[in-house]
Amino acid sequence: MTIQKNISIIVAIAENFAIGKNNDLLFHLPNDLKRFKAITSGHTIIMGRNTLLSLPKWPLPNRRHIVITDKPDDVFPGCETVFSIDEAIEKVQSEEEAFIIGGGMIYKQFFPIAGKLYLTLVHKPFDADVYFPEINYPEWTEAAREDFYDDKNDFNYSYLDLVRK
Template sequence: MTYKNISIIVAIAENFAIGKNNDLLFHLPNDLKRFKEITTGHSLIMGRNTLLSLPKWPLPNRRHIVITDKPDDSFPGCEVVFSIDEAVEKVKNEAEAFVIGGGMVYRQFYPLAGRLYLTIVHKPFEADVFFPEIDYSLWDEVSREDFFDEKNEFHYSYLDLKRKTKK
């Protein structure tokens, strides 16, 4: 089952790497601005480690839904759930909700998501967390913008994809 209102937003390297030692692999200020613009006013769904990796939480003007397997978890300003189904239920009446990580949460939501907002850095990175490999034949490209980051000396792209509907 695909949920049109569930979107994934993620920054990945060309080898699908997304993190190492519970931290991001690269620092792209413009990508952080894009993340804020896209997600402000919406619900964010994340695992507990992703929440704990944020420099400050909860992020302003966003509802935080944290998936955990620890029954005693409590995070001020956040809602705690214990399954993907519970998270989906909490956002069922929203126009769009965003899955923001981490790796295990992305793997579970990837088959369910109706949209992907990708930042792709066009070089491989060493990592310990990876995004699922994307089968681009299942997605329609909504938009694409290409950039070069002079400070980091790499090319990157913003790619917005919408899941193709089955005929």
């Protein structure tokens, strides 16, 4: 498949590529949630059904929601439902940027074609049951980086904006 320059992935990962456990996030970083909102507001977000159902409240304000499901009877008020990656891509092909927000299977399918990654990288391993695909960093250009320490969680983390070369 061809790289889709308007498809971006936004994800928080641990240093061992862990992203979730029991359909929940591994850590709570309020500033990361603010960053997520700032980056995705006014854009389309694409997710799997479990990711939508894990949100405390949906649809999220000021965003178009596309939910990928394999269940033909799924209806999610305030969201558009599609049944394939290709159908989701088709719905956003005229948009400047659309965001893949999870979960694990959706990330795995979009990762080879995404043009940009917005990573929150926690510099600590976590036990998980869902992992992000391993990133081959030489395939990406680091467009931006900010490093932080979170004293509530007692770990360092970084925001990385990566663009595929």
